[in-house]
Amino acid sequence: MARKKTPEAQPAKCSVCKGSGEVSRTVRVGRKRREVGQQTGLCLNCLGSGEAPAS
Known part of the structure; x- marks a missing residue:
């Protein structure tokens, strides 16, 4: 029986830079x-990682 692959959870994007890692x-x-x-x-x-920091 074949198993279904579940998509990996993507990390949340940073709210300040919107995931780009840069700000103006x-x-x-x-x-x-x-x-x-x-x-x-x-x-x-x-x-600069673009991912939301852990609390």
Whole structure:
């Protein structure tokens, strides 16, 4: 008798970066702190893995 394969449970995605592992930050320069653009950086919630951290 053949057994059915059950699909493996996928880990939950990080809610901050939506599973990408990167977040956008606004870059500010000068004394008046004017905004000049955005830069991507590592998600500090999941540390770049894209998976939701364990509680």
